[in-house]
Amino acid sequence: MALATRTDKRPSLPRTVWDSTVGKKTVMAVSGLLMLAYLVAHMYGNLKIFFGPGTFDGYAHWLRVVGEPFLHYTWALWIIRVVMAAAVVAHAVTAYQLSRRDRAARPTKYVHRKARTSYATRTMRWGGVILGLFIVWHILDLTTGTVQPGFVPGHPYANVVAAFHEWWNDVIYIVAMLALGLHIQHGFWSAAQTLGAGSKTRDRTFKTLANLLALVLTLGFVAVPVAVMTGLVS
Amino acid sequence: MRLTLRIWRQANADAEGAMTTYEIDGITEDMSFLEMLDALNEKLILAGDTPVAFDHDCREGICGACGVVINGDAHGPERTTTCQLHMRHFEDGDTIDVEPWRAGAFPVVKDLVVDRSAFDRIIGSGGYVTAPTGAAPEAHATAVPKPAADSAFEHAECIGCGACVAACPNGAAMLFTSAKVNHLNVLPQGAPERETRVLDMVARMDEEGFGGCTLAGECATACPKGIPLTSITSMNREWLRATRKAGR
Numbered sequence: 271m272a273l274a275t276r277t278d279k280r281p282s283l284p285r286t287v288w289d290s291t292v293g294k295k296t297v298m299a300v301s302g303l304l305m306l307a308y309l310v311a312h313m314y315g316n317l318k319i320f321f322g323p324g325t326f327d328g329y330a331h332w333l334r335v336v337g338e339p340f341l342h343y344t345w346a347l348w349i350i351r352v353v354m355a356a357a358v359v360a361h362a363v364t365a366y367q368l369s370r371r372d373r374a375a376r377p378t379k380y381v382h383r384k385a386r387t388s389y390a391t392r393t394m395r396w397g398g399v400i401l402g403l404f405i406v407w408h409i410l411d412l413t414t415g416t417v418q419p420g421f422v423p424g425h426p427y428a429n430v431v432a433a434f435h436e437w438w439n440d441v442i443y444i445v446a447m448l449a450l451g452l453h454i455q456h457g458f459w460s461a462a463q464t465l466g467a468g469s470k471t472r473d474r475t476f477k478t479l480a481n482l483l484a485l486v487l488t489l490g491f492v493a494v495p496v497a498v499m500t501g502l503v504s
Numbered sequence: 505m506r507l508t509l510r511i512w513r514q515a516n517a518d519a520e521g522a523m524t525t526y527e528i529d530g531i532t533e534d535m536s537f538l539e540m541l542d543a544l545n546e547k548l549i550l551a552g553d554t555p556v557a558f559d560h561d562c563r564e565g566i567c568g569a570c571g572v573v574i575n576g577d578a579h580g581p582e583r584t585t586t587c588q589l590h591m592r593h594f595e596d597g598d599t600i601d602v603e604p605w606r607a608g609a610f611p612v613v614k615d616l617v618v619d620r621s622a623f624d625r626i627i628g629s630g631g632y633v634t635a636p637t638g639a640a641p642e643a644h645a646t647a648v649p650k651p652a653a654d655s656a657f658e659h660a661e662c663i664g665c666g667a668c669v670a671a672c673p674n675g676a677a678m679l680f681t682s683a684k685v686n687h688l689n690v691l692p693q694g695a696p697e698r699e700t701r702v703l704d705m706v707a708r709m710d711e712e713g714f715g716g717c718t719l720a721g722e723c724a725t726a727c728p729k730g731i732p733l734t735s736i737t738s739m740n741r742e743w744l745r746a747t748r749k750a751g752r
Contacts, residue, residue, distance in 0.1 A: 280703070280750050291676075291716035292706050292743045368716045375608045375675030375715030381512075381523055382601035384576035387673070387720040394718065460719040463734075466741025470734050 294364045299461035301357040306454065308354055313490035319503055323427035330426045362402060369395055390456040397449045404446035434498035443495050451488035455480050505531040505591060508599040509544065511556055514612050521612065533592035537580060538563060538570060540591055557615040563587040565728065568663030572616045573603040578667035578726040585665060585728045605670035609713045620666050622712040623680060629708035630701035631684040633693050652690045659687035661729040668723035674715030679723035681709045682739035683731045689742055699746035706743055
């Protein structure tokens with residue numbers, strides 16, 4: 271007797287990914303890594319502020335002309351912006367959907383509660399919300415200048431110095447960057463597991479790399495407001 | 505030993521449950537946790553009360569039938585099953601909270617008994633190899649590399665007790681499913697269904713209403729059989745591989 275054979279038609283790749291919790295986590299991992307790569311470049315660019323207004327403003331101008339004449343003026347920048355916006359949306363939508371699902375999967379809480387996971391792990395969701403709000407503030411503050419009186423387009427050095435002269439703005443940025451460090455510490459390592467890159471032997475490597483990325487990015491970003499506050503950059 | 509027990513009592517699936525306090529004396533440190541519950545139930549029966557319902561079978565730590573959350577830990581403070589947890593890990597005068605596994609996919613049947621048939625349905629969706637039955641095949645006909653055999657054995661240790669789901673803040677069954685997927689996917693005998701197995705089992709796991717993985721690691725800490733957290737990583741890798749292949 272022949273064995274029963276199944277000839278079921280499977281859904282398309284995007285459908286399979288989007289319908290699965292594992293697939294949605296993959297979307298989170300990939301979009302998260304894209305944002306992380308952007309942040310590394312962003313932090314590197316920020317540090318040019320220590321070489322003076324000429325270097326910093328020149329770098330900002332180069333970001334607009336990079337790729338010319340193949341790309342038009344500011345096209346490269348807009349391509350990056352579109353990709354980042356898509357990554358943020360994909361990351362947030364999947365996080366929201368998975369979180370709703372996770373809450374429904376544990377409808378009754380334990381009477382005897384214990385918090386054992388690390389602070390970084392427990393704060394991923396609200397930390398992510400804080401970072402999302404920060405991105406909006408950051409764009410209004412230093413890209414469009416909507417919330418910054420005296421913002422001069424095309425003069426990033428002066429704008430950064432003016433922005434960080436407000437102590438409360440420094441607080442916003444420093445708190446957000448600490449949240450970013452925590453988010454990356456758990457997020458980078460998690461992404462490695464979600465994408466199947468981790469293993470018992472590589473676990474320590476990925477944990478170290480996550481800690482290192484979190485530390486370097488946080489310190490690198492916080493250096494700018496601290497430098498303005500202390501008068502190192504003025 | 506004299507103990508104060510606060511146990512979840514719930515008459516049936518639809519009834520409202522509550523933590524109920526019991527005092528018990530004469531517990532020795534050599535008793536297992538389940539024997540301590542037996543002693544309580546004897547007392548309750550003699551007093552004309554309804555005994556506390558809990559699942560148990562082999563009481564040797566190998567069947568996966570028992571399991572309750574003790575003071576917030578699945579299977580209690582030691583890395584073992586509830587039946588193999590001994591009262592020597594508690595102090596005289598302790599107050600112990602006993603609750604059932606909590607997960608949307610594991611509804612409470614009565615008191616500390618939950619319905620874990622969702623696990624059976626995950627197994628039914630792919631946790632097997634399709635092999636013609638008959639005489640046992642010649643042992644050397646299919647060569648299994650030693651690392652693959654070791655890995656399969658490590659994952660095959662999963663007894664399906666559900667502690668991973670109970671411990672997971674998201675009520676996810678990723679550790680269980682990954683143990684079952686990896687157990688067969690690393691073996692040559694499991695190779696013909698390697699892709700359909702992981703896709704179908706993960707899909708079934710989602711359909712059953714389990715949550716998603718946030719790599720909190722609670723499951724691997726609670727697992728009495730020591731299934732590692734990287735088991736989930738391996739399943740993710742298998743799932744991504746199968747998704748790419750199925751998409752072609």
